[in-house]
Amino acid sequence: MENNKTYQKSDDVVWMGLTITFMLVPSVLTQLTLTFVHRDLGRDRPFVLFMHLLQMGPIIRCIEALIVYCQGGKKEEPYVTISRKVKLKHGRGLGPAFECEIGHSERKLAVHRNAFKRTAVIQAFLGSSPQLTLQLYATIQEKYVLPTRLALMIISMISIVYGALVCSVLAIQIKYDDYKVRMKPTAYLCMILWRGLEIATRITTLVLFSTTFTVWVVLVGLTNLFIFFFQPWVEFWARKASLPENIEKNFSKLGTTVVLCMVTFLYACINIFCWSAVQLDLADHDLVEKQPRWRSLAVYYTLRFMENVTLIVLWYHFKSDFYEYVCTPLLVVQLIVCYSLAVLFMLIFHQFCHPCRRLFHYNVEDCLRCACCWKKKQLQPPENHAHGLHAPPDLTNHLID
Numbered sequence: 466m467e468n469n470k471t472y473q474k475s476d477d478v479v480w481m482g483l484t485i486t487f488m489l490v491p492s493v494l495t496q497l498t499l500t501f502v503h504r505d506l507g508r509d510r511p512f513v514l515f516m517h518l519l520q521m522g523p524i525i526r527c528i529e530a531l532i533v534y535c536q537g538g539k540k541e542e543p544y545v546t547i548s549r550k551v552k553l554k555h556g557r558g559l560g561p562a563f564e565c566e567i568g569h570s571e572r573k574l575a576v577h578r579n580a581f582k583r584t585a586v587i588q589a590f591l592g593s594s595p596q597l598t599l600q601l602y603a604t605i606q607e608k609y610v611l612p613t614r615l616a617l618m619i620i621s622m623i624s625i626v627y628g629a630l631v632c633s634v635l636a637i638q639i640k641y642d643d644y645k646v647r648m649k650p651t652a653y654l655c656m657i658l659w660r661g662l663e664i665a666t667r668i669t670t671l672v673l674f675s676t677t678f679t680v681w682v683v684l685v686g687l688t689n690l691f692i693f694f695f696q697p698w699v700e701f702w703a704r705k706a707s708l709p710e711n712i713e714k715n716f717s718k719l720g721t722t723v724v725l726c727m728v729t730f731l732y733a734c735i736n737i738f739c740w741s742a743v744q745l746d747l748a749d750h751d752l753v754e755k756q757p758r759w760r761s762l763a764v765y766y767t768l769r770f771m772e773n774v775t776l777i778v779l780w781y782h783f784k785s786d787f788y789e790y791v792c793t794p795l796l797v798v799q800l801i802v803c804y805s806l807a808v809l810f811m812l813i814f815h816q817f818c819h820p821c822r823r824l825f826h827y828n829v830e831d832c833l834r835c836a837c838c839w840k841k842k843q844l845q846p847p848e849n850h851a852h853g854l855h856a857p858p859d860l861t862n863h864l865i866d
Contacts, residue, residue: 484599491592494727495584496522501724502580523584530577533570550645582631589628590734594668597621601672622665629660629739636742639753641821652818655810662807663739666773666800674776677783685776686737693733697745706748728752740765740811766808773804 496517516525550565567575600618604610633656638646675682708721725747735741744761746754777797784793815822 483595487592487595487599491588492520494587494591494731496520497727498583498587499523499526499580502576502583523581526577526580530574533573533577536570551643552645582635585624585631586628586635586735587731589625589631590731590738593621593624593628594664594734594738597625598668598672598675601668602675605672605676622661625664625738626657626661629664630656632735633660633742636753637820639743639751640755641824644821644824646820648820649818652814652820655814655818659807659810659814660739662803662810666804666807667738667769670773670776670800673780677780677785685772689737690733693736694729697729697732697747701747704748709748709750709752725752736765766811770804770808774801777801 499522500514500517513522513525516522597618600614600621604614604618630653634648637648671682671685674685708718708725729745729747732741732743732745740762744754744758745752749755777800781793781797819825
């Protein structure tokens with residue numbers, strides 16, 4: 466509400482419309498996600514659906530989860546299904562497989578946890594990220610920081626970082642579903658530093674660029690959105706794959722397509738602000754590609770770094786006298802260094818802190834060594850062929866893929 470009053474005073478009708486949009490869209494998608502995960506469309510639950518229409522779905526879901534938790538273990542069957550996992554040893558290799566029984570209450574609580582994790586990601590990147598961008602923009606335009614707005618900005622930043630952490634952990638759990646995954650505190654600390662620096666730098670860059678090029682920043686955002694939205698669909702059509710049939714039993718092909726469009730829209734919104742940690746595979750029943758693709762990770766961070774540097778340099782050259790009391794060269798260097806540190810913490814996480822790094826065929830060190838060898842090979846003259854010797858096999862593509 467405070468931002469809306471500020472936009473009305475400054476006649477920023479577009480920004481006010483964006484603020485209202487970024488409040489309503491994540492709320493509606495949260496209700497749809499909770500309804501879809503709990504499969505309420507084919508069940509006779511009018512009260513729950515009515516609560517979702519009133520945008521109060523998370524409240525009723527929390528009450529349901531509390532009731533299930535309190536009634537857990539009372540007069541229920543021994544188990545519903547059996548889960549089989551493989552333990553990872555502290556050293557090299559795999560440990561023994563073990564089986565555990567999953568009861569009714571545990572399965573229901575697992576469904577609630579999965580639903581809340583997905584809604585946290587939706588709220589973070591469709592609600593908190595745009596809101597933090599607008600709040601920071603309003604703060605710069607007004608030249609002072611309100612205590613209430615500062616508190617809201619801090620809460621939004623915490624929500625975004627938490628959503629990014631949930632997205633990374635979910636990606637690991639989906640890719641390595643057959644293994645018992647345990648995250649260590651050092652892994653969480655490394656991910657917090659990685660995601661916090663990446664998101665803070667990205668949002669600050671977009672806001673500074675928007676203060677000088679208000680219209681062009683919309684074009685930058687829409688270009689990113691369209692690229693990441695259509696990328697999974699282009700790969701899907703190029704492979705001539707078919708739609709997965711187990712998204713929802715009651716859905717037709719049109720309903721399945723709508724759900725996949727919503728998933729790709731969320732995927733695109735995440736990638737605008739940070740790495741989504743997954744590659745979508747619309748033909749797979751989990752919608753996630755299980756094999757790690759180091760090339761996609763390297764291409765994303767390379768292009769994102771170049772884009773951030775370009776936006777910062779353009780802002781630096783065309784900035785107004787509004788920033789005359791700010792050391793703008795130091796600010797530019799700080800933003801570039803912070804994003805470089807984010808990439809460094811990302812590499813450290815995958816090399817030393819990833820819970821399933823023992824399952825990697827090739828790790829970050831191998832990819833970097835291979836890239837250096839490839840560059841060195843490009844600079845050296847082809848002496849081997851002149852003397853009739855055969856060059857060693859090139860493993861660059863295998864390592865990067």
